[in-house]
Amino acid sequence: MEGPCSPPTAGKFVVVGGGIAGVTCAEQLAINFPSEDILLITASPVIKAVTNFKQVSKVLEEFDVEEQPSTMLENRFPNIKVIESGVKQLKSKEHCILTEDGNQHIYKKLCLCAGAKPKLICEGNPYVLGIRDTDSAQEFQKQLTKAKRIMIIGNGGIALELVYEIEGCEVIWVIKDKAIGNTFFDAGAAEFLTSKLIDEKPEAKIAQKRTRYTTEGWKKEVQARANAGNIGSALGPDWHEGLDLKGTKEFSHKIHIETMCEVKKIYLQEEFRISEKKSLTFPRDHHDQSVTTDKEIWPVYVELTNEKIYGCDFIVSATGVTPNIEPFLCGNNFDVGEDGGLKVDDHMHTSLPDIYAAGDICTASWHPSPVWQQMRLWTQARQMGWYAAKCMATASVGESIDMDFSFELFAHVTKFFNYKVVLLGKYNAQGLGSNHELLLRCTKGQEYIKAVLQNGRMMGAVLIGETDLEETFENLILNQMNLSAYGEDLLDPNIDIEDYFD
Ligand SMILES: Cc1cc2nc3c(=O)[nH]c(=O)nc-3n(C[C@H](O)[C@H](O)[C@H](O)COP(=O)(O)OP(=O)(O)OC[C@H]3O[C@@H](n4cnc5c(N)ncnc54)[C@H](O)[C@@H]3O)c2cc1C
Numbered sequence: 001m002e003g004p005c006s007p008p009t010a011g012k013f014v015v016v017g018g019g020i021a022g023v024t025c026a027e028q029l030a031i032n033f034p035s036e037d038i039l040l041i042t043a044s045p046v047i048k049a050v051t052n053f054k055q056v057s058k059v060l061e062e063f064d065v066e067e068q069p070s071t072m073l074e075n076r077f078p079n080i081k082v083i084e085s086g087v088k089q090l091k092s093k094e095h096c097i098l099t100e101d102g103n104q105h106i107y108k109k110l111c112l113c114a115g116a117k118p119k120l121i122c123e124g125n126p127y128v129l130g131i132r133d134t135d136s137a138q139e140f141q142k143q144l145t146k147a148k149r150i151m152i153i154g155n156g157g158i159a160l161e162l163v164y165e166i167e168g169c170e171v172i173w174v175i176k177d178k179a180i181g182n183t184f185f186d187a188g189a190a191e192f193l194t195s196k197l198i199d200e201k202p203e204a205k206i207a208q209k210r211t212r213y214t215t216e217g218w219k220k221e222v223q224a225r226a227n228a229g230n231i232g233s234a235l236g237p238d239w240h241e242g243l244d245l246k247g248t249k250e251f252s253h254k255i256h257i258e259t260m261c262e263v264k265k266i267y268l269q270e271e272f273r274i275s276e277k278k279s280l281t282f283p284r285d286h287h288d289q290s291v292t293t294d295k296e297i298w299p300v301y302v303e304l305t306n307e308k309i310y311g312c313d314f315i316v317s318a319t320g321v322t323p324n325i326e327p328f329l330c331g332n333n334f335d336v337g338e339d340g341g342l343k344v345d346d347h348m349h350t351s352l353p354d355i356y357a358a359g360d361i362c363t364a365s366w367h368p369s370p371v372w373q374q375m376r377l378w379t380q381a382r383q384m385g386w387y388a389a390k391c392m393a394t395a396s397v398g399e400s401i402d403m404d405f406s407f408e409l410f411a412h413v414t415k416f417f418n419y420k421v422v423l424l425g426k427y428n429a430q431g432l433g434s435n436h437e438l439l440l441r442c443t444k445g446q447e448y449i450k451a452v453l454q455n456g457r458m459m460g461a462v463l464i465g466e467t468d469l470e471e472t473f474e475n476l477i478l479n480q481m482n483l484s485a486y487g488e489d490l491l492d493p494n495i496d497i498e499d500y501f502d
């Protein structure tokens with residue numbers, strides 16, 4: 001079937017990727033062009049659909065994400081046709097896509113939403129796992145059920161979730177920084193959260209757990225296909241709720257944190273025994289200061305840059321993601337960002353004609369609002385997918401639209417250590433230099449509030465706990481009101497700040 005592609009005029013709107021970005025984009029195109037066929041090409045046997053979408057405030061949004069068989073999407077949108085096959089090659093000059101099933105598809109406008117993959121500290125080592133999709137999460141769970149001790153590398157979202165969720169297994173958490181959670185928090189918030197990690201009673205945690213995923217029949221069927229090695233969509237909030245993250249031991253938490261270091265070398269058991277005569281470090285919890293040498297034989301040993309060596313059952317590399325552009329985009333001359341993503345302009349357009357990109361695969365390369373930054377998150381995947389569809393639709397009728405409002409202010413709602421966490425704008429004073437001040441309010445075990453101000457205007461905020469301040473702070477950041485006169489009253493718990501600014 002693979003011959004020269006036909007001219008682009010014959011093409012359709014084509015979207016690649018069945019994650020949040022791709023599905024949202026396809027849905028929006030289907031709504032805009034009810035009489036046209038929209039093609040969604042995806043390597044995964046399930047698609048990710050946004051459900052229960054709620055606009056909480058101007059930019060804060062909440063939604064659930066459901067894995068669904070692609071037929072459910074086709075039923076909801078009869079003009080969407082899902083092709084379950086990986087894209088093998090893009091021929092951008094010919095407006096043509098070749099898929100693994102041997103077919104070719106001509107597009108008039110294309111949106112690439114192929115997501116990202118874990119950026120592992122060591123590729124090809126069977127003891128180094130990454131977590132991205134249902135498949136890799138289940139592999140991790142399987143390994144954990146046999147484990148006594150694991151090592152987690154990285155200090156972002158996945159590491160934060162894992163250290164809190166894992167039970168019955170020693171965890172050695174290796175971070176490059178002084179404090180935990182550097183992608184989301186400063187040292188103050190990290191300290192607030194660390195106490196929860198160390199002090200929380202196991203029963204309290206178990207009571208908070210809830211099951212979210214069900215095991216409908218179709219899931220078993222698609223699981224079998226997923227296990228065939230296809231690339232799945234990224235997991236998201238509450239991904240661990242349906243997994244029993246328990247090792248072989250009876251205790252709840254046992255976490256040892258190694259700060260300000262990285263992995264120097266990984267040895268397999270045999271390599272380590274033959275070539276090295278180094279002494280092993282035994283992990284201690286925060287209260288135990290004794291120095292002990294580990295006598296156990298482990299499948300894998302990790303030497304850190306602080307010279308310590310730990311044995312463990314396996315390593316989780318929670319060290320960020322790399323956009324999925326290889327191999328299927330090779331041979332096309334895309335402009336690529338420093339983080340390896342496809343550069344997109346303020347209309348989600350890549351550097352090549354008629355090709356758009358959205359979600360984890362892309363690198364936002366427009367001049368952003370002073371309080372927005374790209375992070376590879378679920379919400380941004382949805383917003384970009386939606387906006388890319390709008391841009392494709394207007395461009396195809398020769399019009400243009402203004403940038404969507406959601407890119408005015410960075411806003412992320414999530415949960416860490418069972419606390420609600422809201423991040424707004426330049427929540428860590430990113431890029432503000434030293435010309436900023438911080439206002440803080442913290443009640444141990446209850447809430448942590450930080451407002452970032454520059455020249456009297458609020459530029460960002462971190463809200464941990466049930467603070468109820470998100471909407472007010474969102475407004476203050478958006479309207480850039482001069483708050484100098486209020487000083488520390490802004491966070492005074494005795495002042496009802498909502499009334500203040502109404
Ligand atoms: C463990 C984990 C927890 C997370 N938790 C959160 C969270 O709490 N909050 C949050 O906001 N974000 C979270 N994220 C991030 C969030 O899941 C992603 O940013 C988001 O889902 C990205 O969506 P996407 O559509 O761009 O990519 P993906 O979901 O990765 O989808 C990419 C799609 O492209 C398909 N594909 C790939 N290559 C090809 C090809 N060659 N041909 C055809 N199809 C292809 C894949 O099959 C898939 O369907 C988490 C991520 C992980 C891994």
Ligand SMILES: NC(=O)C1=CN([C@@H]2O[C@H](COP(=O)(O)OP(=O)(O)OC[C@H]3O[C@@H](n4cnc5c(N)ncnc54)[C@H](OP(=O)(O)O)[C@@H]3O)[C@@H](O)[C@H]2O)C=CC1
Binds near residue numbers: 154155156159377415
């Ligand atoms: N609740 C949420 O919002 C969640 C969001 N996610 C998202 O899923 C994606 C994947 O998560 P995750 O893998 O945790 O990625 P993140 O980008 O969140 O964090 C990666 C972490 O790994 C560190 N790192 C990078 N390279 C190395 C290395 N060689 N050695 C040691 N540390 C390293 C980074 O440090 P540095 O920054 O200094 O390079 C950073 O602390 C992200 O897009 C994340 O935002 C995931 C889980 C939960």
